[in-house]
Amino acid sequence: MSAPSLDYDKLFTARLQAARARPYLATALFALHAVESRHVPTMGVDRYWRCYVSPRFVERTPVEELAGVWVHEVSHLLRDHHGRSDRVAEERGLTGPGERLRMNIAADCEINDDAFGDGLVKPAGAVEPALLGLPTGQLMEDYLRRFQLGSRTLELAWLDCGSGADGLEREWELGPDGAHGLSEQERDAVRFRVAQGITGRPGSAPEGWQRWAEEAFHPPQPWRALLGAAVRSAASAPGAGEDYSYGRPSRRSAGVPGAVLPSLRRRPPYVSVIIDTSGSVSDTELGSALLEVAAISRAVGGRRDLVTVVPCDAAARIAHPLCRAEGIPLLGGGGTDLRTGFAKALRGHPGPDVIVVLTDGQTPWPDSRPPCRTVVGLFPRQHRHSGWDEDDPDYVPDTPPDWARVVHIG
Amino acid sequence: MPTHTPFAVPTLPSEPGPTADTASQLDIAGDLLSLLRCTTTEPRPDIQLEALTLAVAADLPVLLWGEPGIGKTAALTQLAAALDLPLTTVIASVHEPSDFSGLPIVGDDPAEQGVPMAPPDWAVRLVRAGRGLLFLDELSTAPPAVQAALLRLVLERRIGALQLPPGVRIVAAANPRSSAADGWELSPPLANRFVHLRWTHDHEVVVRGLGGTWPRATLPRLVPERLSEAVDFARRAVCTMLAARPELTHQLPNSETRRGGPWPSPRSWEMSLRLIAFATASGVSREVLSLLVRGTVGDGPGLELLAGLDRLDLPDPEVLLADPTAAELPQRGDLRQAVLDGVVAAVRARPGKVRWDAAWALLVRALETGAPDLVVVPATTLASLRRDDWDVPTEIENLAGVVTLSRRADEAAARAKEATRTAARARR
Numbered sequence: 001m002s003a004p005s006l007d008y009d010k011l012f013t014a015r016l017q018a019a020r021a022r023p024y025l026a027t028a029l030f031a032l033h034a035v036e037s038r039h040v041p042t043m044g045v046d047r048y049w050r051c052y053v054s055p056r057f058v059e060r061t062p063v064e065e066l067a068g069v070w071v072h073e074v075s076h077l078l079r080d081h082h083g084r085s086d087r088v089a090e091e092r093g094l095t096g097p098g099e100r101l102r103m104n105i106a107a108d109c110e111i112n113d114d115a116f117g118d119g120l121v122k123p124a125g126a127v128e129p130a131l132l133g134l135p136t137g138q139l140m141e142d143y144l145r146r147f148q149l150g151s152r153t154l155e156l157a158w159l160d161c162g163s164g165a166d167g168l169e170r171e172w173e174l175g176p177d178g179a180h181g182l183s184e185q186e187r188d189a190v191r192f193r194v195a196q197g198i199t200g201r202p203g204s205a206p207e208g209w210q211r212w213a214e215e216a217f218h219p220p221q222p223w224r225a226l227l228g229a230a231v232r233s234a235a236s237a238p239g240a241g242e243d244y245s246y247g248r249p250s251r252r253s254a255g256v257p258g259a260v261l262p263s264l265r266r267r268p269p270y271v272s273v274i275i276d277t278s279g280s281v282s283d284t285e286l287g288s289a290l291l292e293v294a295a296i297s298r299a300v301g302g303r304r305d306l307v308t309v310v311p312c313d314a315a316a317r318i319a320h321p322l323c324r325a326e327g328i329p330l331l332g333g334g335g336t337d338l339r340t341g342f343a344k345a346l347r348g349h350p351g352p353d354v355i356v357v358l359t360d361g362q363t364p365w366p367d368s369r370p371p372c373r374t375v376v377g378l379f380p381r382q383h384r385h386s387g388w389d390e391d392d393p394d395y396v397p398d399t400p401p402d403w404a405r406v407v408h409i410g
Numbered sequence: 411m412p413t414h415t416p417f418a419v420p421t422l423p424s425e426p427g428p429t430a431d432t433a434s435q436l437d438i439a440g441d442l443l444s445l446l447r448c449t450t451t452e453p454r455p456d457i458q459l460e461a462l463t464l465a466v467a468a469d470l471p472v473l474l475w476g477e478p479g480i481g482k483t484a485a486l487t488q489l490a491a492a493l494d495l496p497l498t499t500v501i502a503s504v505h506e507p508s509d510f511s512g513l514p515i516v517g518d519d520p521a522e523q524g525v526p527m528a529p530p531d532w533a534v535r536l537v538r539a540g541r542g543l544l545f546l547d548e549l550s551t552a553p554p555a556v557q558a559a560l561l562r563l564v565l566e567r568r569i570g571a572l573q574l575p576p577g578v579r580i581v582a583a584a585n586p587r588s589s590a591a592d593g594w595e596l597s598p599p600l601a602n603r604f605v606h607l608r609w610t611h612d613h614e615v616v617v618r619g620l621g622g623t624w625p626r627a628t629l630p631r632l633v634p635e636r637l638s639e640a641v642d643f644a645r646r647a648v649c650t651m652l653a654a655r656p657e658l659t660h661q662l663p664n665s666e667t668r669r670g671g672p673w674p675s676p677r678s679w680e681m682s683l684r685l686i687a688f689a690t691a692s693g694v695s696r697e698v699l700s701l702l703v704r705g706t707v708g709d710g711p712g713l714e715l716l717a718g719l720d721r722l723d724l725p726d727p728e729v730l731l732a733d734p735t736a737a738e739l740p741q742r743g744d745l746r747q748a749v750l751d752g753v754v755a756a757v758r759a760r761p762g763k764v765r766w767d768a769a770w771a772l773l774v775r776a777l778e779t780g781a782p783d784l785v786v787v788p789a790t791t792l793a794s795l796r797r798d799d800w801d802v803p804t805e806i807e808n809l810a811g812v813v814t815l816s817r818r819a820d821e822a823a824a825r826a827k828e829a830t831r832t833a834a835r836a837r838r
Contacts, residue, residue: 009782009815016783017819021826030743030784063822064829117833121826180741185700189720190744192713217709218667226666407666 006036006055014066021119033180039172044162046173047082048181065123076165081107085167100168106143114208223409234354234373235269272345272352276312276359338363374404454625461701465605468688471580476609495543503551510559512570527570541577550584596670606705630692640690651718674707727756734771750788
């Protein structure tokens with residue numbers, strides 16, 4: 001039996017259905033360039049936005065399933081699975097074709113757990129986290145940690161979504177110099193347009209895609225680095241910490257008789273940490289954040305006795321042992337209202353240079369700016385809708401004020 | 411000339427004295443060192459070096475962000491050589507504010523004559539030379555007061571009482587926040603003055619370079635005939651974009667992740683405009699321009715501007731409607747659909763039988779030269795624009811396949827809906 005030639009009409013009918021079912025992905029779907037290939041088992045993409053299609057696969061697959069495959073393949077490219085695979089391979093030292101297969105499977109899990117349904121059929125043989133006994137809603141990097149190739153993945157060994165999914169170049173791909181490839185800038189432009197379409201019309205795309213759109217060009221950074229930078233910058237900015245002052249003349253003054261030059265002086269910053277948990281933040285999270293703040297303020301020249309912790313109610317149970325171990329003086333407990341925490345911190349002598357607030361944000365904030373720099377470490381709320389009050393549906397928790405630098409923790 | 415020390419007479423002729431031995435060993439070491447220094451270059455496309463060169467040519471201060479030890483200084487040395495500029499390196503973090511704002515020198519009568527601020531020697535030499543590349547290294551680890559003093563240097567090009575001549579270009583380098591454990595972050599005013607470029611190393615380049623061959627970037631050349639055209643294009647690009655998105659004109663970085671990086675302000679938009687003009691006049695690739703623009707106004711606004719440039723590149727719907735048979739449609743599907751949508755929108759804006767027919771001819775042409783699914787939406791919209799007295803053109807017959815395609819997609823969608831409903835029921 002001779003191999004069939006590619007049924008482009010069927011393939012493009014499927015793409016049209018995919019674009020109708022997922023209008024926010026239409027730009028990306030249409031940007032893909034279809035290439036007939038007898039080397040792919042089904043369909044696969046490379047990082048230059050070419051889509052390799054097996055004619056036999058198109059022949060035997062119904063249109064509605066092909067539509068699902070289109071969306072699946074374009075998701076690999078939008079979610080930058082090839083770039084992320086390369087990075088994860090380098091970070092964790094994963095080499096070899098087996099590892100790339102694992103990356104392809106993990107990437108498939110990230111896509112498939114919320115790609116289908118709502119007018120799109122799940123193609124036969126699509127890998128889902130449940131198949132590997134894994135929870136849904138994780139990222140590829142997380143899935144990758146949680147399974148090994150084994151009996152459960154045996155039947156997936158044929159799976160191949162191309163280098164666009166796992167970063168490993170295939171021999172039969174056209175490569176960077178081949179026809180109809182997209183340059184890096186063009187790829188970014190397409191991804192940007194899709195992201196803009198999603199954020200511009202929130203509500204039309206599922207949550208997973210909205211999260212992707214928000215983070216596509218601003219990937220979240222590790223909160224430790226951000227909190228560290230915020231505290232460090234607050235503690236060392238003019239007026240606090242290490243800077244030039246006229247308090248003592250510079251040693252260079254000898255060279256310019258008669259002139260008074262400022263010298264670099266280190267004045268250790270006073271840091272107050274206000275903790276408000278209201279019971280919704282886990283002890284581990286709070287403990288690690290508090291340790292982080294203590295370590296950072298020490299690094300910028302603060303001494304132990306210059307870091308004070310102002311605990312608010314429930315937090316006291318963690319703050320006490322931690323501070324005893326760290327030698328940080330504790331100020332007394334207080335109510336759940338953060339404003340009392342601010343007042344207490346500011347009453348100290350001398351007043352703090354920096355106030356670091358660790359909170360989940362479910363609190364009223366002071367009306368006016370405190371006379372020192374404020375960094376807010378914001379914990380995620382444990383329940384997605386806990387800000388919604390059954391007795392008062394109109395209740396909206398205050399967001400941290402403009403004068404505070406806000407770092408999202410976790 | 412052989413040297414002899416009368417006190418150290420060698421006991422054996424084959425064993426030279428310690429002094430002679432040391433001298434000759436040092437000579438040999440020198441030979442070995444010069445052999446090691448002897449490397450060649452080869453032309454190799456390197457977009458980050460091209461971007462750096464273009465920004466320096468446009469006289470905009472560049473800030474290279476890169477991990478320590480990846481060859482930022484080496485790149486600067488090469489750039490200085492390529493531009494034939496003397497290189498002056500100043501490590502910002504080991505200087506005091508007065509090194510940049512000038513040291514006060516008290517004269518005979520300070521009340522009468524004032525206290526002049528004397529500039530440091532490197533600045534005097536730079537001004538005397540009239541041209542040069544000033545490299546401010548370790549910017550992110552400079553204390554805030556030094557950064558404040560640098561602001562004036564970068565902003566007004568002044569060091570104490572000295573004004574840097576126009577022939578001096580400024581490049582700075584900083585370590586990213588993740589690797590600068592004890593660093594300060596860049597203040598927004600200073601960050602807004604720079605073109606930010608991420609400096610990364612290419613594994614292949616490093617291996618080949620250690621083997622003796624370093625890349626030599628070909629410098630972008632400005633074409634004199636294209637200058638005024640380039641200025642027009644750049645002005646149109648930036649103004650069209652800001653007219654449509656006024657909120658992007660000025661946006662202080664509001665989230666922690668964007669601090670210390672590029673952000674849009676009238677100043678950085680003007681820098682973008684200059685970069686687009688330079689890129690157009692020298693014909694560098696969109697890739698290079700993308701690095702530069704995103705490094706000037708930030709990723710989001712930069713990408714939006716670049717998307718606007720792509721649209722400026724698309725064929726004008728009116729031109730296409732005037733002569734549909736000669737139409738050149740873009741190959742890329744998403745761009746092609748954008749053009750067809752534009753054509754239909756133009757017909758809707760100014761309807762007329764001739765224009766309507768021309769649009770159909772264009773759709774047929776699109777069908778003959780590309781994927782059929784792109785034509786479905788424009789064709790449906792165009793059909794809905796029909797007036798009662800307009801006869802259906804014969805070309806529509808050629809679009810019969812599109813109608814079938816659309817119907818089959820509808821059928822597939824109905825089957826998919828049924829299937830998902832069944833699956834949902836089964837789960838329940």
